[in-house]
Amino acid sequence: MEISVTLKVYLSGEIHTDWRERTIALCKAADLDIKFSSAVTNHEASDAAGDCLGEEHNGFWRDHKSAKVNAIRTKTLIEQCDLAVIRFGEQYKQWNAAFDAGYCAAINKPYITLHSEALIHPLKEVDGSAQAWATTPEQIVEILMYLLSDQLS
Template identity: 40%
Template sequence: MKLTVYLAGEIHSNWRNEVKDKAEALKLPIEFVGPMENHDRSDNIGEDILGEQPNPILKDAAASQINNLRTGLLLKKADLVVALFGEKYKQWNTAMDASTAVSLGKPLILIRPESHHHALKELSEKASVTVESVNQAMKVLSYVFEEGK
């Protein structure tokens, strides 16, 4: 069995590489997908396709439509979603992706530090599993593939 896992979360740190490296080291049969990690590409995709927009609000709207299409397709394809809420960055896209996963009935592993417990309590209760670290999430993923003999 091979799983497709959508990695939702901020694109400014290397947490996705950490997940992918650990999955490879554990020899887990996982294909990873996720949001566009090239921030400039994500911000400019609307104008790259549709041409220059008359103001920043319409530029954002054009990019958002295309990014939402991409994200929606990849989330629907995913067997499981891992959403990381870190300490440093604003987490609006992560919250949107995690709640979309819940709405689609996708299993969700929510990674959030203890300091975010209160802010994410409702989402945490909707998640399949809530953990506090990438290592804990990897242990959950590893357990999925464990044979119960």
């Protein structure tokens, strides 16, 4: 028997692999009552988020405007979620993901980091404030199953 509550989970971080889709599919397969939200995963759309504020010929200012518009979305979704999962990939440095983790820590929002063992040292402070560290989407789903289980009482 499962607890009757919808858990709101924000998925942050790396956008170059299918970890989000795998996590969501595994949760659906386990019939978990979870509402997922996410950072913008379409790079072009993210880069163009500030274009509504007027044409910008300088790349720095275009990025600056778009980052601020994207921050509205990110901040709102993090504040509304019950838990964040923050993925750090191998290929790129995800400064935005580190910022999301710091914001979660600052507002006392629980978060789980998802990354390989190769990133243990560079993410030691980020992991130090996390409630858990996982290496696979399957581990994330196991944690979510545990959180939604009523077998604990």
